Amino acid sequence: MILLRSVKVVFPASSYNGKTVDILIENGKVKSIAAKLDNKKKVPEINVKGIHLAPGFVELNSYIGEPGLEQKETVSSACKAAASGGLTHFCVMPNLLPATTTKSQIEFLIQKSASFPAHLLPVGAATLNTDGKDLADIYDMHQSGAVAFSDGYKPIANAGMLERALLYTKPIGGVVMQHPEDKSISKNGVMNEGVVSTKLGLPGLPAIAEEISVARDLTVLEYTGGKLHFNDISLKQSVSLIQSAKKKKLNVTAACNAYNLLLTEDAVNDYDTNAKVNPPLRTKQDVKALINALKDGSLDCITAQHHPQDEECKKLEFDKADFGMIGFETFFAICNTVLNSELGLEKIVELIAVNPRKVLSLPLPELKEGAAADFALFLPNHKWTFAESDIVSKSKNTPFVGREFTGKVLGIINGEKSFFNNLK
Numbered sequence: 001m002i003l004l005r006s007v008k009v010v011f012p013a014s015s016y017n018g019k020t021v022d023i024l025i026e027n028g029k030v031k032s033i034a035a036k037l038d039n040k041k042k043v044p045e046i047n048v049k050g051i052h053l054a055p056g057f058v059e060l061n062s063y064i065g066e067p068g069l070e071q072k073e074t075v076s077s078a079c080k081a082a083a084s085g086g087l088t089h090f091c092v093m094p095n096l097l098p099a100t101t102t103k104s105q106i107e108f109l110i111q112k113s114a115s116f117p118a119h120l121l122p123v124g125a126a127t128l129n130t131d132g133k134d135l136a137d138i139y140d141m142h143q144s145g146a147v148a149f150s151d152g153y154k155p156i157a158n159a160g161m162l163e164r165a166l167l168y169t170k171p172i173g174g175v176v177m178q179h180p181e182d183k184s185i186s187k188n189g190v191m192n193e194g195v196v197s198t199k200l201g202l203p204g205l206p207a208i209a210e211e212i213s214v215a216r217d218l219t220v221l222e223y224t225g226g227k228l229h230f231n232d233i234s235l236k237q238s239v240s241l242i243q244s245a246k247k248k249k250l251n252v253t254a255a256c257n258a259y260n261l262l263l264t265e266d267a268v269n270d271y272d273t274n275a276k277v278n279p280p281l282r283t284k285q286d287v288k289a290l291i292n293a294l295k296d297g298s299l300d301c302i303t304a305q306h307h308p309q310d311e312e313c314k315k316l317e318f319d320k321a322d323f324g325m326i327g328f329e330t331f332f333a334i335c336n337t338v339l340n341s342e343l344g345l346e347k348i349v350e351l352i353a354v355n356p357r358k359v360l361s362l363p364l365p366e367l368k369e370g371a372a373a374d375f376a377l378f379l380p381n382h383k384w385t386f387a388e389s390d391i392v393s394k395s396k397n398t399p400f401v402g403r404e405f406t407g408k409v410l411g412i413i414n415g416e417k418s419f420f421n422n423l424k
Contacts, residue, residue: 001026002413003039005047007377010054010349014367017346023053025373028416033369046420048410050381054349055365056088056374056412057332058356060177060255061231061303063152063324065394066112068097073308073394075109078328079116081393083419085304085328086376086409087118089362093152094125101125101136103144110145117417121147121360126165126176130154135164142172147360148229150177153278153323155213157183159220166226173361175227175253180213180238181278190319192265192280200268202318205280207235214238218245221252229359230254231303234279236289243298253359255301256290258327258334267399273314273321274399277305291342300355304331308395326393329386330400336380336407345380377410377420384408390421 004023009016022037023030039045059082065072073081082090092109094100100109106122113120124146128134138149149169155178156162165176186209191197193204214230218241221228233239233256242254259277264284267275275281293299307324314321335348343351353376357364365374385404388396411420 001041001043002418003037003043003045004051004053004377005045007051007053009367010052010345011367012346012350012354013364016367025413028373030367030369030371030373033367046377048379050379051410052345052378052380054376054378055353056376056414057086057352058362059087059090059304059306059328059331060229060301060356060359061093061257062090062306062328063093063095063308065308066096071310075112075120076116077392077394078306079113079118079120080419081306081326081328082118083116083412084392084409084421085331086378086412087328087331088374088376088412088414089119089121090306090328091121091123091147093123093150094130095152095154099125099130101128103137103140106141106144106146117412117414117419119414123148123150123152123177125149126151126156127161132157132161135161135168138165138168138174139172142174148175148177150179153179155179155181155183159216162217162220163224166221166224166228170226173227175229175359177229177231178217179232180210180217180230182209182213185209185212190276191268192282194265194283196265196268200271205278207237210235210279211237211241214241218242218250218252221245221250222248225251227251232257232279232305233299234260234282234286234290236286239289239293239298246298253300254298255303256294256299257303257305258331259305259325261287261290261302261338262334263399271318272399273316273318274325274397276318276321276323277307277325278323291339294339294351295343300351301359302335302351304328306393308393309397310395314397325398326391326395329390329392330398330405332378332409333386333405333407337405340380340407372415373413374415375413377412378408379410380407382406382408
């Protein structure tokens with residue numbers, strides 16, 4: 001049992017939304033909700049000034065290392081890092097060794113993570129071994145618990161293969177997730193192509209590589225039907241294409257990464273390999289376009305794109321280092337710092353907790369007596385400086401150490417399991 005004192009509720013569609021209440025949780029369910037609850041049984045209390053409660057956050061676009069690359073991240077360390085970021089559920093892309101292409105691999109990931117407060121949601125490979133040549137056994141993986149299908153950071157390059165993936169997932173109500181990038185154009189680019197890449201002498205990732213991929217995939221979707229979700233949208237022109245598709249009533253959703261809302265290509269100026277990510281950090285104009293798209297609904301979600309890399313993959317020359325940064329621990333902090341004044345807290349919660357569930361057709365948590373607990377607890381006005389000691393992930397690849405944020409996650413309650421951070 002646990003008693004939450006004086007929590008401000010940020011729970012869209014709940015009758016308690018905007019209210020400050022006490023909440024008693026017993027055996028993983030909401031026992032009582034009231035303006036003031038007695039504590040005659042001396043139940044352990046959480047009583048922190050300024051605490052807010054929302055549905056547990058959901059991440060659609062993360063990577064781990066187990067099996068095959070455990071030096072980067074294990075299931076255990078990923079689950080703990082996700083919980084520290086307020087996530088009660090997080091999708092794991094299939095780019096593992098071996099790639100997640102069978103029902104037994106789906107079941108392994110689900111069972112391995114079952115004892116942790118944050119639940120791992122496996123994304124099955126759309127093609128065998130994510131090599132883009134043959135369709136994977138989508139139905140078997142769906143039956144075993146795969147929540148979506150994707151080749152992760154490897155875009156489905158063949159239009160015919162994407163067509164078959166959309167057609168095959170259509171009868172089961174599945175969603176195909178796509179990283180939009182035409183590799184034949186992006187080639188060996190390592191950062192956004194433009195003035196900064198030219199000045200630094202680094203090969204660029206052209207914007208057109210993303211734009212062409214989005215345009216092609218939307219054309220295929222219009223032909224086939226089905227459900228398509230874009231992760232990693234980073235460009236103003238990509239947003240425009242998605243806006244047009246939504247006006248046509250195509251079944252498409254899209255997300256941008258939190259880091260693309262805060263950083264621009266200028267963060268690469270000192271050759272910091274922790275700022276080497278894909279999609280790359282873009283221009284100020286692109287950042288503004290992403291924020292506007294979140295406001296008007298053109299983009300449905302924000303993702304962390306948690307992508308752990310060990311030191312051996314990052315402490316290299318910039319062009320040789322691997323892409324990626326960890327994102328769980330700073331996920332809410334970035335969203336709140338950038339967007340609170342622009343969108344408001346309730347809209348942020350929709351983008352990181354409500355809409356991701358809609359993309360996956362997951363049930364939305366409820367805040368009422370008898371409902372299962374699935375909550376994130378956080379302090380939206382708490383100013384703090386991110387330190388290496390705040391990193392729970394096994395890898396430490398982030399450019400945000402030493403950065404001040406506004407908004408800190410206190411912890412999560414997910415059923416009978418919970419996780420809480422230390423405040424400072």
